[in-house]
Amino acid sequence: MASAAFTVSSPAASAVATRSKVLRGGKGEARTGCRVGITRKNFSRVMMAVAVDISRFEGVPMAPPDPILGVSEAFRADKNDLKLNLGVGAYRTEELQPYVLNVVKKAENLMLEKGENKEYLPIEGLAAFNKATAELLFGADNPVIKQGRVATLQSLSGTGSLRLAAAFIQRYFPEAKVLISSPTWGNHKNIFNDARVPWSEYRYYDPKTVGLDFEGMIADIQAAPDGSFVLLHGCAHNPTGIDPTPEQWEKIADVIQEKKHMPFFDVAYQGFASGSLDEDASSVRLFVERGLEVFVAQSYSKNLGLYAERIGAINVVCSAPEVANRVKSQLKRLARPMYSNPPIHGARIVANVVGDPVMFGEWKQEMEEMAGRIKNVRQKLYDSLSAKDKSGKDWSFILRQIGMFSYTGLNKTQSDNMTDKWHIYMTKDGRISLAGLSLAKCEYLADAIIDSFHNIS
Amino acid sequence: MEYLPMGGSIKMIDESLKLAYGEDSEFINDKRIAAVQALSGTGACRLFADFQRRFLPDSQIYIPTPTWSNHHNIWRDAQVPQRTFTYYHPESRGLDFAGLMDDIKNAPNGSFFLLHACAHNPTGVDPTEEQWREISYQFKVKNHFPFFDMAYQGFASGDPERDAKAIRIFLEDGHQIGCAQSYAKNMGLYGQRAGCLSILCEDEMQAVAVKSQLQQIARPMYSNPPVHGSLVVSIILNDPELKSLWLKEVKGMADRIIGMRKALKENLEQLGSPLSWDHITNQIGMFCYSGMTPEQVDRLTNEYHIYMTRNGRISMAGVTTGNVAYLANAIHEMFASLRNNPQCSRSKSIHKAPSNPYP
Numbered sequence: 001m002a003s004a005a006f007t008v009s010s011p012a013a014s015a016v017a018t019r020s021k022v023l024r025g026g027k028g029e030a031r032t033g034c035r036v037g038i039t040r041k042n043f044s045r046v047m048m049a050v051a052v053d054i055s056r057f058e059g060v061p062m063a064p065p066d067p068i069l070g071v072s073e074a075f076r077a078d079k080n081d082l083k084l085n086l087g088v089g090a091y092r093t094e095e096l097q098p099y100v101l102n103v104v105k106k107a108e109n110l111m112l113e114k115g116e117n118k119e120y121l122p123i124e125g126l127a128a129f130n131k132a133t134a135e136l137l138f139g140a141d142n143p144v145i146k147q148g149r150v151a152t153l154q155s156l157s158g159t160g161s162l163r164l165a166a167a168f169i170q171r172y173f174p175e176a177k178v179l180i181s182s183p184t185w186g187n188h189k190n191i192f193n194d195a196r197v198p199w200s201e202y203r204y205y206d207p208k209t210v211g212l213d214f215e216g217m218i219a220d221i222q223a224a225p226d227g228s229f230v231l232l233h234g235c236a237h238n239p240t241g242i243d244p245t246p247e248q249w250e251k252i253a254d255v256i257q258e259k260k261h262m263p264f265f266d267v268a269y270q271g272f273a274s275g276s277l278d279e280d281a282s283s284v285r286l287f288v289e290r291g292l293e294v295f296v297a298q299s300y301s302k303n304l305g306l307y308a309e310r311i312g313a314i315n316v317v318c319s320a321p322e323v324a325n326r327v328k329s330q331l332k333r334l335a336r337p338m339y340s341n342p343p344i345h346g347a348r349i350v351a352n353v354v355g356d357p358v359m360f361g362e363w364k365q366e367m368e369e370m371a372g373r374i375k376n377v378r379q380k381l382y383d384s385l386s387a388k389d390k391s392g393k394d395w396s397f398i399l400r401q402i403g404m405f406s407y408t409g410l411n412k413t414q415s416d417n418m419t420d421k422w423h424i425y426m427t428k429d430g431r432i433s434l435a436g437l438s439l440a441k442c443e444y445l446a447d448a449i450i451d452s453f454h455n456i457s
Numbered sequence: 458m459e460y461l462p463m464g465g466s467i468k469m470i471d472e473s474l475k476l477a478y479g480e481d482s483e484f485i486n487d488k489r490i491a492a493v494q495a496l497s498g499t500g501a502c503r504l505f506a507d508f509q510r511r512f513l514p515d516s517q518i519y520i521p522t523p524t525w526s527n528h529h530n531i532w533r534d535a536q537v538p539q540r541t542f543t544y545y546h547p548e549s550r551g552l553d554f555a556g557l558m559d560d561i562k563n564a565p566n567g568s569f570f571l572l573h574a575c576a577h578n579p580t581g582v583d584p585t586e587e588q589w590r591e592i593s594y595q596f597k598v599k600n601h602f603p604f605f606d607m608a609y610q611g612f613a614s615g616d617p618e619r620d621a622k623a624i625r626i627f628l629e630d631g632h633q634i635g636c637a638q639s640y641a642k643n644m645g646l647y648g649q650r651a652g653c654l655s656i657l658c659e660d661e662m663q664a665v666a667v668k669s670q671l672q673q674i675a676r677p678m679y680s681n682p683p684v685h686g687s688l689v690v691s692i693i694l695n696d697p698e699l700k701s702l703w704l705k706e707v708k709g710m711a712d713r714i715i716g717m718r719k720a721l722k723e724n725l726e727q728l729g730s731p732l733s734w735d736h737i738t739n740q741i742g743m744f745c746y747s748g749m750t751p752e753q754v755d756r757l758t759n760e761y762h763i764y765m766t767r768n769g770r771i772s773m774a775g776v777t778t779g780n781v782a783y784l785a786n787a788i789h790e791m792f793a794s795l796r797n798n799p800q801c802s803r804s805k806s807i808h809k810a811p812s813n814p815y816p
Contacts, residue, residue: 055633055659056567056602060512063669066676069463090459098459120647156496156679163678190677307460308684337530338503338678339496344648345685 067186068427075425083423084441086432089238089404090307091370094438099370101305103362107352118344123332125154125313126347132354133298133313137267137281144288148321151328153314153335154342157307158268158299159187161314165264165295166195167334168327169229178229178264179221181205183429185238185266188231200224205240210397210409212242218255226260234267234296235280236403239431243273243402249283253290263287264295271303273403275371277364288317300350302404303367311346374404377437381406384446391454404435414452422448458684463672465494465653466687472694473638473653476610476617477624484628484657491667492655493675494682498608499527501637501654505604506535507674508656508667509569518604519560519570521545523768525578528571528606542570545580550736550748552582558595567600574607574636575620576742579770583613583741589623593630603627604635611643613742615711617704633657640690642743643707649686714743717776721745724785732792745771753791761787 065073071087093099124130130152134145144150155161169176178197180188181204192199202224203216221230232252237243244252256263265284271277287294299312314331318324335341353359378398385395398406410418410430418424424445426432437445464470470492474485484490495501509516518532521544532539542564543556561570572592577583584592596603605624611617627634633656640651654671658664675681693699722737737745749757749769757763763784765771776784 055663056513057656057658057663057667060663060666060670062666063673066463066672069460088460100458104458118646118648120641156683159676159680160678187677187680194674194677301460306458308458308681310679310681310683333530334534336499336527337534338500339650340499340527341648341650343496343650343683343686345683 071425071427074419078423078425080423082444084425084436084445086424086426086434086436086445089302089433089435091302091305091404091435092438094373094440096436096438099305101363101366103353103359103366104304104306104349106359106362107349110352111348116348121154121341121344121347123335123341124152124328125342126344126351128351128355129154129311129347130313132351134315136277136354137270137296137298137315138285138288138317139278139281142285142288144317149318149324151316151318151324151331153328153331154347155297155312155314155335156310156339156342157301157312158266158297159191159312160310160342161297161299161312162188162191162266163195163338164314164331164334165297165316166191166197167338168331170195170197171334172330173227173229176227176229176262177225178231179224179261180231181217181233181237183239184231184233188266202230204237205242205407207409210242210407211400212244212248214244214248214251218251221252221255221261222259224259224261227262228259229262229264229295230256231264231266232283234265234270234284236269236273236405238268238403239405239427239429240407241401241403241405242407244283246282246286249286253287253292256287257290257292262295263292264297266297268297268299269302269403270298271364271367272371275368275375277367293318300346304350304353304363306346306349309346309349310343311350374434377434377439377442378406380439380442381434381437381445384442385449388443388446389450389454393453404433406432406434408432408449408453410449410452414456417452417456418448421451424448461494461681461684461687463493463676463681464668465682466684466691468691468695469494469651469687470653472691474655476694477607477621477636477638477653477655478628478657479618479621479625482628488661489658489664490655491658491664491671492653493668493671494687495637495652495654495675496679496682497641497650497652498606498637498639499531499652500650500682501639501652502528502531502606503535504654504671504674505635505637505656506532506537508671509537510535511674512670513569516567516569516602519564519568521571521573521577523579524571524573525606540564540568544577545582545746547748550580550582550746551739552584552588554584554588557584558591561592561595561599561601564599564601567602569602569604570596571604571606572623574605574610574623576609576613576744578608578742579744579766579768580746581740581742581744582746584623586622586626589626590630593627593632596627596632597630602635603632604637606637608637608639609642609742610638611704611707612711612714615708615715617643617707628657633659640686643710644690644693644703645710646686646689649689650683651686651690714773717773717778717781718745720778720781721773721776721785724782725789728785728789730789730792743772743774745773747771747788749788753795756791757787760791763787 068088075085091099134150134152138145155164178192178199179202180199182201183205202220203213206213235243270280273280284296294317296315301307316327318327353363382395382398408430412428415426415428415430418426474490474492478484495504517538517540519540519542520528522541523545542560543553546553575583610620613620635656638653641647656667658667693703718738722734725734747769751767754765754767754769
């Protein structure tokens, strides 16, 4: 390379410092242009080096704020006393405070007492957790568990479970596509995009009825190529809160079976939707009973309030134990270069709670209380809307919906009005999180909804 | 237990940057570092690899030979092409510095290199300070990008500042670096998956943009990182008393390992081994690349119930005052029996290892 030679005597410490200043450049200045390198003391060779400093990251644009998590940020910045955060799906008490379950505190104290170490978990996670989570989902007496046909890996909550499954699909079913509901949780699309799995939507929400477009759903699942993966919300559909009835689930299973599709459940609210763990798992169990192979992503973020611990699992029900072993081994191969092994803390909490009959009973009670509070709030909101709205609009869809969320039917402009005029923060698709609503605020919310619905288009 | 932001705990990130870049780092003050909490070292490397794929799609990664095997998996699953560069010198159980420099010079300008900041895994062989300076200089000449995997800060020499020396040299020389940090070993938080990824940028605006994109990569992978380990880290590092207790404990752990290295070497010398064992104390960190062949390792396992990876890597963390004599004896006997039975595989003659980089 082109260079000019010049001699430099063995540099002392001060020369080293000088060199550093030369190379560093000023505060905040664009570091373009040429830099001169000076020799180090132990070499006889002398070179003038020319390097051009243009940032490699010039082409990195600012990413847009997350549509869901960004709502909370905006809420925090709002100084108005009346403000209400109905954005993110995190449970709040009637006092609108985050809630750490008593049984979780108990479990953590127990864990501190036990003083277990912090060694790495195996790639597939904590064995006690994996056993407990599969039993919770499928039922401890389920033949698929007894036959060893379920591959379970502890993963990073619902997101991590979905991502592992998506990566698996990309690797072993490269021709397949995933069908997701319209609408669905926003991050579903990101997950499949980043995993490079193609997706398309099936009709789900009917704005006219604020209910399920069942015919559309069945037609779209029917029309998809055989062997597609169908992403289903096990219970408490996010964002709509609209779930199929048991009869509708049977028909959905029929068409999936007929098309040899692979059912792929996202179960983020087991126990949290109806208050009953078993009832909320009935859709999954229905499919399993038919002998189908099924993917199920689980999360303990909401039902055990373990949001930030990132605890969940990916389960794959396979036709035979030998298949489950192979599938598990490949899921591990996908997890290892992502995070090596999953975090222990949340897994131990779950294993302790589910593994102890007393604590398990306490958990079920607290879960019923959480689900109960949400149901009460739904009722109060409905009552307030019905009482205040003189137009005769039917608000009963609020009672028919289930889980943390309600799809109000408000459009983007109307949702903006909720925020701009009423300081009520929600996602722009009209979704409100009832978990963030208190009985005390129901009337205020009703006023806002009525105003936005009738006076804004 | 509410969700952390996608980028993780700010407190934990701030403290991590101070550890890696220096308490009074101008880069921290100027807010030029894009940093996110990551799933320990693995997660940090993976985020960076995915970032490379997305924003520098023509780039590749140069990985040392040998390296931690999961490095290959990470960049492969991120779909970033890999190359290797010369690192370990088997004959001396040390650094093949000439080979290393050649590979740096021969790589196309602007290549990305994975460097182990300290306590190279699996060899335990680190460049000397002088060698790091020369590497840094050559990187400047070639406009290479250094990505540091620092999994053992504090754990290698006992002094976190000393263990970050390579990084500080590169920073002084004006490189824009990337850095993966892990608290698995130095805080013993293995299963908590606590770590940090940082990328030094042009300026604050760019750092904000880069961080936002790292978050975009994290969101569809795990949404936001686990809180527990990050709480432990930030509480410890934020509290002067706890931090000083940590510094003592990490020095204690490092000293024990250094002591075991000494003991193993002395035991072997006292047994009258004719072979050179300087590399045991020249190498640093958790691992000792003994130079034993797979067959020799198998003999140790089968005849002496000593378990190690077949590349001859000994985890010094598993050596104690209670077993070091046994280990030395086994190694000595095994080699002695090889000498007496020349038809068995022998190791090549062992040259004197380079002098201890950390006297």
